[in-house]
Amino acid sequence: MLSRRGLLAGSALTLLAGCSSSEPAPGPPPVPAPTGPSPLRDPVTVQRMPSAARGTDVDLVLITPEGVPSSGLPVCLALHGRGARARTFLDLGVPSALTEAVRAGIPPFAVAALDGDHYWVDVGAGDDPQRMLTDEVPAWLAARDLRPPSAVFGISMGGFGALRFARAHPDLKAVATASAALFVSWPDARSRKVFSGEDNWRAEEPLLHTADLKAESLGIWCGDADPFLGADRKLVRAVNPAVAAFSPGKHEDAYWRGILPEVLKFLGQRLS
Template identity: 30%
Template sequence: MASIQCQFYAETLAMSTSIQVILPQHSSLRESSGGKLPVLYLLHGLGADHAEWLRHSSVERYAEDKGIALIMPSVGRSYYTDMKKGAPYFTYLSEELPAVARSFFPLSERREDNFVAGISMGGYGALKLGLSFPERYAAAASLSGGLDIVSRVNGPNSFLPYEVECIFGNIDGLRGSENDLFALASRLAVSQEQQPHLYQCCGTEDFLYKDNVSFRAHAIDAGLTITYEEEPGEHEWGYWDRKIKRVLDWLPL
């Protein structure tokens, strides 16, 4: 297993940034993917960075066992958006990052070899990527995701006082926008696009539990198929460490 912290200049962001990369030393999956590795883009939560997953979980060991590469970017507190007053992080994540990562490392471009997952804010980002670009990702997984963004910005939340306007602009236009997962789910359900496998979990004691219940109900009503799991658990790494192992077992590798 190779663990690499990679710094490079992101043209989209007009600044240097970092990604944490995990490459399995032995992977039988590489032979079936034309010499390239399947890859899971693993997204961090609010207030964290690219190092969060390795600091708090055993995902490196789990990935080695599966023979899959991990790419872990940093997006600050952007909520995986093209910020109204800030950097275009969603464009960076969806366009530049995969191209740069593939130029540096032996990663497969095939849809069936590309996956995305995340915790909390990163759970939102993972489903946003999967729902926005179903032609690029075979699966997307949210662990304790902050999925109901409209309710979050209009109710109790963990945003700093100035952040909501900087990230989303006028929140009156948030519902139905490209940042509203409920709207993205509805659009995908009626499109002709192949749907990615979707996975969602949340602890029943998590403060985001209601967000997850409401998104699951909406996705199913819209006609999407989603693997949903809930169990006793809070918003913490003991729960996420168990569930990311479950996600890796669930991925259609």
């Protein structure tokens, strides 16, 4: 039986679904991938990439500040929520917010958003988003004359994935989560119908591996009316991150747009 919390979370997470199939995809149409290292020509580029790790093609959405040469920029990965996709970060206004942050004095960096699923972990379905991020994305970035990922930002389900990525990459300079979809117990996690079993969830759940997270590089944001508020507060108590920001807001686009400038500032200051 679904818990009340599980029902609330399920309703809230649907808000991050992005555009439906009947709506035009946000952002520019995909363009061919470069055959050799090639700086990006536009502040927003969408390319369709074959991922062996995921067993499917994915969108690679690259966002750089306007008026800034892209060559050699550090990169922050952007991981979307359940039901959403890489292009959701365009809907949320990341291109304009990143440009505004850099114009305000934040050192420039690039954002690389990918399509993911299954809380960004391997649940035994032949689809391993973490392996894509670790084994495939660095080469995709190098082909565009960008540095390997040195930061990660995740929203909701993407927050779960960002923390899992951080566990495997302790050298990251910055890790940021917004409304991270975390689970304080197996019944809560089971209600999402994603994990293959309790052992799979226990191996991946960030709340069960907080010793693997570096407090000085971690920033956590969550709205005070978010169904994951309790779980995110538990993470803060366990890790004591560099930033823990709980402010008015729900599990919705309006909240994430509102905190985006703070998150980009946090990331940019550490990436420099």
